Amino acid sequence: MAESELVDVVVVGLGVGGEEVAGRLAEAGLTVVGIERDLVGGECPYWGCIPSKMMIRAANALAEARRVNELAGSAEVRLDWAPVAKRIREEATDTWDDRVAVDRFTGRGGRFVRGSGRLDGPNRVRVGDQVFEARYGVVLGTGTRPSVPPIDGLADTPYWTNHQAIEVEELPASLLVLGGGAIGLELAQVFARFGVRVTVVEAADRVLAVEEPEASEIVAGALRADGVEIHTGVKAERVAHDGTSFTVHAGDRAFSGEKLLVVTGRRAHLEELGLDSVGIDCTQRYLPVNGRMHAADGIWAVGDLTGEGAFTHIAMYQAGIVVADVLDHIRRLKGGPDASGTASVVGGAAGVVSAVGGAMSTGGSTVAPGSVPVADYRALPRVTFTDPEVGAVGLTEQQARARGINVQVGCTDLTSSTRGWIHKAGNAGLIKLVADADHGVLIGATSVGPAGGEVLSALVVAVHAAVPVSQLRHMIYAYPTFHRAIEDALRNLK
Numbered sequence: 001m002a003e004s005e006l007v008d009v010v011v012v013g014l015g016v017g018g019e020e021v022a023g024r025l026a027e028a029g030l031t032v033v034g035i036e037r038d039l040v041g042g043e044c045p046y047w048g049c050i051p052s053k054m055m056i057r058a059a060n061a062l063a064e065a066r067r068v069n070e071l072a073g074s075a076e077v078r079l080d081w082a083p084v085a086k087r088i089r090e091e092a093t094d095t096w097d098d099r100v101a102v103d104r105f106t107g108r109g110g111r112f113v114r115g116s117g118r119l120d121g122p123n124r125v126r127v128g129d130q131v132f133e134a135r136y137g138v139v140l141g142t143g144t145r146p147s148v149p150p151i152d153g154l155a156d157t158p159y160w161t162n163h164q165a166i167e168v169e170e171l172p173a174s175l176l177v178l179g180g181g182a183i184g185l186e187l188a189q190v191f192a193r194f195g196v197r198v199t200v201v202e203a204a205d206r207v208l209a210v211e212e213p214e215a216s217e218i219v220a221g222a223l224r225a226d227g228v229e230i231h232t233g234v235k236a237e238r239v240a241h242d243g244t245s246f247t248v249h250a251g252d253r254a255f256s257g258e259k260l261l262v263v264t265g266r267r268a269h270l271e272e273l274g275l276d277s278v279g280i281d282c283t284q285r286y287l288p289v290n291g292r293m294h295a296a297d298g299i300w301a302v303g304d305l306t307g308e309g310a311f312t313h314i315a316m317y318q319a320g321i322v323v324a325d326v327l328d329h330i331r332r333l334k335g336g337p338d339a340s341g342t343a344s345v346v347g348g349a350a351g352v353v354s355a356v357g358g359a360m361s362t363g364g365s366t367v368a369p370g371s372v373p374v375a376d377y378r379a380l381p382r383v384t385f386t387d388p389e390v391g392a393v394g395l396t397e398q399q400a401r402a403r404g405i406n407v408q409v410g411c412t413d414l415t416s417s418t419r420g421w422i423h424k425a426g427n428a429g430l431i432k433l434v435a436d437a438d439h440g441v442l443i444g445a446t447s448v449g450p451a452g453g454e455v456l457s458a459l460v461v462a463v464h465a466a467v468p469v470s471q472l473r474h475m476i477y478a479y480p481t482f483h484r485a486i487e488d489a490l491r492n493l494k
């Protein structure tokens with residue numbers, strides 16, 4: 001057995017969540033080893049949120065320029081992907097090099113180890129020939145990878161995942177997109193706006209199937225207006241690649257494209273983490289955690305791995321809880337006040353249980369001893385950055401009804417609001433509210449529109465803080481904003 005080195009905490013996977021936890025614990029004065037096998041920062045900065053939103057920003061600039069013809073004379077648009085690819089390469093990813101991120105982590109006091117980490121018994125992590133013994137615990141933040149469906153022939157083809165789609169320097173003439181969820185639709189619209197012939201193939205009976213059907217319909221309409229072909233209810237059965245193009249077969253139908261982008265969901269790979277060495281079932285889809293992110297004694301998990309929502313803001317939110325809980329755990333080991341067992345959710349997204357005593361710095365925030373937030377996902381916001389954007393929070397109407405809640409729904413069309421009417425070109429959208437009639441509060445909301453993700457923020461506050469609908473009705477909404485349509489939707493609640 002290799003000789004182990006004793007440290008305070010080991011963090012495996014330095015994506016959004018892991019890097020935040022490791023950095024803040026190191027800043028708090030702990031000896032922290034952070035292990036990353038690929039790029040420090042994870043999916044979001046290199047192949048996810050940031051580069052995809054740079055692509056969307058560019059594609060939306062083209063769409064706005066094309067709207068000049070309807071609103072302000074005429075504009076001739078000439079497409080060029082080169083500045084987009086250059087921006088992603090140079091500004092977002094340093095050509096997929098994480099030196100800056102590694103320095104950022106070591107600058108906070110962490111010790112960086114490049115490699116694949118796996119548990120090797122309680123409190124032990126092995127990475128290559130090295131073994132670390134964690135005095136206080138291990139944090140897993142290993143994220144997810146694209147889940148590629150077992151479609152006949154697919155595995156043998158040079159299909160794209162989000163990685164190749166983000167890294168592309170020269171656009172193909174045509175693109176097949178397998179999967180009509182948020183990532184598939186965002187990328188489909190970008191490529192279509194840059195002149196690629198895009199076909200989306202989705203197995204469900206509508207795109208963006210996890211959101212409200214009204215939102216799906218508006219987004220499908222917007223993408224079709226951009227020239228995207230959308231086929232729903234299509235179960236791909238076989239994929240073929242003849243060297244120059246892909247064909248997806250489904251029954252007697254066939255769809256083809258020069259490239260094939262597979263965006264059918266993501267999967268955690270628990271089998272790689274040595275979880276069986278600590279008695280955790282590694283055949284699960286995700287690693288379940290409690291409200292304080294505990295997966296087992298001395299093991300915390302953070303981010304996509306937990307299956308609570310694949311969003312950077314979830315990973316960051318959970319990271320704050322892990323940091324507070326690890327520090328609380330250490331305090332208790334050292335005989336400090338014990339807040340465990342009394343944890344409860346107070347006033348929304350991260351309830352706080354307070355105890356007495358001196359404060360401990362966690363780098364950027366201060367956590368009083370015994371103060372440990374407990375995760376609460378009631379007001380989890382999500383935004384699909386298509387044009388129009390789809391912002392959503394809490395439950396959809398269907399989810400609320402399935403829970404037996406006495407539901408009221410209020411909807412309004414953005415085009416009939418003053419701001420929507422003024423906006424004209426590109427004004428498709430809606431506000432849909434889902435209320436719990438018995439308690440008089442909103443439990444879900446959707447905001448589709450040119451600024452759907454920004455308008456959402458008011459609705460997130462309403463759901464998070466359980467603001468009574470009667471109070472929301474008596475608020476003053478600035479005229480003529482997009483968010484003023486919330487007032488109309490409230491009036492329509494029934």
Ligand SMILES: Cc1cc2nc3c(=O)[nH]c(=O)nc-3n(C[C@H](O)[C@H](O)[C@H](O)COP(=O)(O)OP(=O)(O)OC[C@H]3O[C@@H](n4cnc5c(N)ncnc54)[C@H](O)[C@@H]3O)c2cc1C
Nearest residue numbers: 013015016017037042043048049117143303304310311312
């Ligand atoms: C195209 C795309 C667009 C997206 N857009 C958005 C958006 O607009 N907004 C949003 O909120 N979210 C978005 N997301 C989701 C967001 O990127 C993820 O939710 C976020 O990156 C999750 O962070 P994480 O720390 O859980 O995991 P990751 O970022 O996946 O990081 C996990 C890290 O662990 C490493 N790792 C794995 N196993 C090991 C091991 N055994 N040893 C060592 N290291 C290991 C991996 O190499 C990786 O670096 C997008 C995702 C994609 C793919």
